Amino acid sequence: MRALTFEPGSEGTLDVREVPDPRRGQGELLVEGLAVGICGTDRELIGAGYGWPPPGEERMVIGHESLGRVLEAPDGSAFSPGELVAGVVRRPDPAPCGACARGEFDMCRNGGYTERGIKELDGFASERWTVEAGYAVKVDRALESVGALVEPASVVAKAWEQIERIGARSWFEPRTLLVTGAGPIGLLAALLGRQRGLEVHVLDRSGPGLKSSLVEGIGATYHSGSSLAEFAEAKPDLIIECTGAGPLVIDAMTTTAAAGIVCLCGLSPGGRSHRVDAGVINRDIVLENDVVFGTVNGNLRHYRDAAAALAKADLGWLERLITRRVPLTRALEAFEPAGHDNVKTVIDLTA
Ligand SMILES: [Zn+2]
Secondary structure, three states: OEEEEEOOOOOOOOEEEEOOOOOOOOOEEEEEEEEEEEOHHHHHHHOOOOOEOOOOOOOEEOOOEEEEEEEEOOOOOOOOOOOEEEEOOEEOOOOOOHHHHOOOHHHOOOOOOEEEOOEEEOOOOEOEEEEEHHHEEEEOHHHOOOHHHHHHHHHHHHHHHHHHHHHOOOOOOOOEEEEEOOOHHHHHHHHHHHHOOOEEEEEEOOOOOHHHHHHHHOOOEEEEOOOOHHHOOOOOOEEEEOOOOHHHHHHHHOOOOOOOEEEEOOOOOOOOOOOOOHHHHHHHHHHOOOEEEEOOOOOHHHHHHHHHHHHHOOHHHHHHHEEEEEEHHHHHHHHOOOOOOOOEEEEEOOO
């Protein structure tokens, strides 16, 4: 079968090659790969910035945003042939730490976890793959064209769960949300905010175009710009920061209403310094009982939450998030830079 593989640590090694068919182990599903989504992590992986091959191997199958159709399932499992599934990315560390021992491997304390397509486990960009039944999530049949969004949506579902758990420290009825960055994570965060009945604002550098239209399509308000100055008066209750841009991260910390929550989801490059008045930031956070927290990854329940959130969303809107579909035969094109109006690129594993 064909798979999209690369050599972690070496740039320019990504290609589609023939690899042996996977063999289904006990308790595992055999799955026909339908699609994988591509994100910034994949671009870092093929740029040799990141990634570890499976022990004893040089190459690894890439792809962690999966969608497939079950071909074979173990007797007595919750899955049947024909159903759509997404595979969970992370596996607990072998120790395991206290979090991993409780299924909360997204909060692993010792960093010894493994990840499909990223860290020591083959990913999902192949014509067939296997997955343990306990690490597969059912995806509604209606989501066949967009099911590769389950993984990015799981990151967002976790962010929302954490916001709500933090909010529960006191009376919590947020009304307004600001999302910074209208990439896939930001747009999905805005979608889940609208599903919770919030007034949602999305800030992005792009001018009017697909992103503004997508934001307006869920009844949220689009703001084109790169500063939070316009939110200094009517401060939002919640900010989900998805750009990782230093100045926005810093401004977010002082731009929430009292008891505000700032959820940081973006990754910043290091090496850029910004002058800040730490005293002002500290004063604002203390005197307002604010919380600033970071979040990454998701565990099984977040994938389930994500699949449920996507099933409730407008399918046409989700389809517009996928702006490029590249067949596996031309998979390298999926990694070429795309314009500002590109949201999510997906590789079609059946073509
Ligand atoms: Zn752990």
